[in-house]
Amino acid sequence: MSHHVDTVVIGGSAGCFTALRRLLADLPEDLPAAVLICQHFSSLGEKHAVDLLRGYSKMPVTLAEDGMEIEAGQIIFARPDVHMMIGQDHLHLRRGAHENNFRPAIDPLFRSAAVYRGPRAIGVILSGMMDDGAAGARALHRTGGHILVQSPDSADFPDMPSAALAAVPEAEPVPLETLAAEIAALTNRPCKPPGGVPWEMGLELKIAGLEGATMANEERLGELSPYNCPHCNGVLWQIEDGPMTRFRCHTGHAYTMESLNASQDRALDESLFNALRAHKGRAALIRQMARKTEGTESRRRLEERAVRYEEDTERLQQIIKNRNTGQP
Known part of the structure; x- marks a missing residue:
């Protein structure tokens, strides 16, 4: 198992498209990590939004498929109406119950990163309304992941970044213009091996994945x-x-x-x-x-x-x- 930071999970909602456009344009082509993104898509629709964002990214961009292998150097977007979750070395797409009134929701993605990646993962919360992602960011932080938050004053909608900072006071607020550089600096760094996972965290992940809790x-x-x-x-x-x-x-x-x-x-x-x-x-x-x-x-x-x-x-x-x- 890798003991280097090799996974980035990103969540955002309202105002997130603008933030992602800048972030994906700034991420280096040779980023040694997989980037998984859960965005609450607007009326643009998921395919149109991903097609637009693909034009800004130096890395290949694709929509998630169930069972897809997670490999460094790719950007994977959650599909609508299914939760995207990380497994041991591949993706799970599950039509579990809505969380925070969304499906896909950010919390299941971050919680799965907490369970299967822990210190190997960076969690990033971008612009958005309400507070989806705050509980997931707290879960990832508890298992050793590094939490970055778009600074509220650089977000079109600061609710989600502010909620994440309240849930994880140790999280690092970063202006949008330097966020990609911060992610690149953290990836591939040596990290501690993943430790134990709190039982309730694993149970909540099973519930989202319809795994018979x-x-x-x-x-x-x-x-x-x-x-x-x-x-x-x-x-x-x-x-x-x-x-x-x-x-x-x-x-x-x-x-x-x-x-x-x-x-x-x-x-x-x-x-x-x-x-x-x-x-x-x-x-x-x-x-x-x-x-x-x-x-x-x-x-x-x-x-x-x-x-x-x-x-x-x-x-x-x-x-x-x-x-x-x-x-x-």
Whole structure:
């Protein structure tokens, strides 16, 4: 097994395309490491984005394939809708549950680097919103990996770099213009041999890879929380991970506190609009029933019911309006 730094894992989201364009242009052609990138692709689409970035890179750029060997001197992008994870010497692509509302997510890639590379890996967090990658960066740091973070003041969206720095205070913030040089300086350096991996880290990697983690083991990750998973409505276990509080359900959906809040907010928004649609439809149907009812008293009762549904509709519309404008 190599005892030199030979693997670079990179994660980014909003604003990441601009950062990657500069970073890939600056990385040397003979970089003695494999570079694996998980980007939350925008409306550009993964193939178009990778084709554009290929034009800036001196190294060959490709999309990941399941079972692909990991070799130095190549850049590999995660495919959409599957997690990309490092194995012993090859890649795994798995359609595991969303993490932090993304698939592919950055955390599974970084966690796999923590398990299979440890001190041999460099983790890099680029521009992005929210905090995907923070837990993965912490995992890689725990097994001896070196964490670099695009300095928040050089990122179009500083949320992800700031979250990574909060999760790993020892991480090194680096301006975008010198980030490639810092990566090149760290690669091929001698490093300690990989050590032991915390059991919970390996378990979370198995969950993301759909490798048959049992409910009994999953329950050991944390304590029951009062929250349900917004994706599948399963119970969430609360995991205390150093400075981070995270959540997982039995089917594998994983959240930081921030991503859980965002997912709950979307679920609430959908529920409110569903209720609004149902109330409007109910009021209209009862009005129609009243018009076709011959008895005066029966018609009156139906009209009163329609009025109550219409009043509820107005209340729901006001609640939705206040949510959109931020009013109390």
